[in-house]
Amino acid sequence: MRDAVLHGGAPGAGLSSPLLTLDRLRLEDGAHCLIEDVTLRLQSDGITVVMGPNGAGKSVLLRLLHGLTAPSAGHVLWKGAPLTPEIAKRHSLVFQKPVLLRRSVAANIDFILRARGLRGEGLRWDALRRVGLLDKVSHPARRLSGGEQQRLALARALVTSPELLMLDEPTANLDPGATQMIERIVKETANQGTKVIFVTHDIGQARRLAGDVVFVHKGQLEEHSPANQFFTSPQTAAAKAYLSGDIVT
Ligand SMILES: Nc1ncnc2c1ncn2[C@@H]1O[C@H](COP(=O)(O)OP(=O)(O)OP(=O)(O)O)[C@@H](O)[C@H]1O
Secondary structure (H helix, E strand, O other): OOOOOOOOOOOOOOOOOOOEEEEEEEEEEOOEEEEEEEEEEEOOOOEEEEEOOOOOOHHHHHHHHOOOOOOOEEEEEEOOEEOOHHHHOOEEEEOOOOOOOOOEHHHHHHHHHHHOOOOOHHHHHHHHHHOOOHHHOOOEHHHOOHHHHHHHHHHHHHOOOOOEEEEEOOOOOOOHHHHHHHHHHHHHHHHOOOEEEEEOOOHHHHHHHOOEEEEEEOOEEEEEEEHHHHHHOOOOHHHHHHHOOOOOO
């Protein structure tokens, strides 16, 4: 395992204390180690892209970061404090396949607002406007197209104004147009000050979005570098092979 603290070059690197710290984070499942002593510090600015082959542990890592899975050892720290359910409520996670209620678009947003004790139709309208779904407000959510469903999932994640937005391959099943819309919203969100962690397999997408790249392989952190460094001179054999399109073993 490498302690891949970001060195130089990336926006904000070394200038302030980390927003998010993973301290020797470990997850075991019986004899199998899914996440192996990962230590990582993420700064508050920009989009961190997480890459790695199938089964590398990217989704498991996001679940640990959101407190949905408890680590076997190690800690997740948010602004230096241990992650708690209260802190996790200020974070949002969007999954690859949106899980939507069998209700209207509006009702899907209102459900989250109620669950978080937030009030105001204005929040709902703002969120739907941001993702371009104002004209679908009364539609049954499950009858939206795949791209629209993912934008609704994004609206639901954004309506609480999260400090951290995590997305797990949100465009994996979408066409280029729908993908572009999601990328635009994610970039706008990051520009407005929300920290974004974005998991993707798509190297082109990673190049478009990433300020820094976390590369994981077999549950280990292989590399954490500023994006320009990662794409031009990856430090590890696995990352080099991955970027070249070779099979990573
Ligand atoms: N709840 C779980 N219990 C036990 N093992 C799990 C669990 N969830 C995932 N795993 C295992 O952890 C490993 C990493 O899975 P994960 O879904 O995090 O990979 P990934 O990098 O997101 O892959 P992909 O790119 O295919 O989505 C896999 O071997 C998977 O089978």
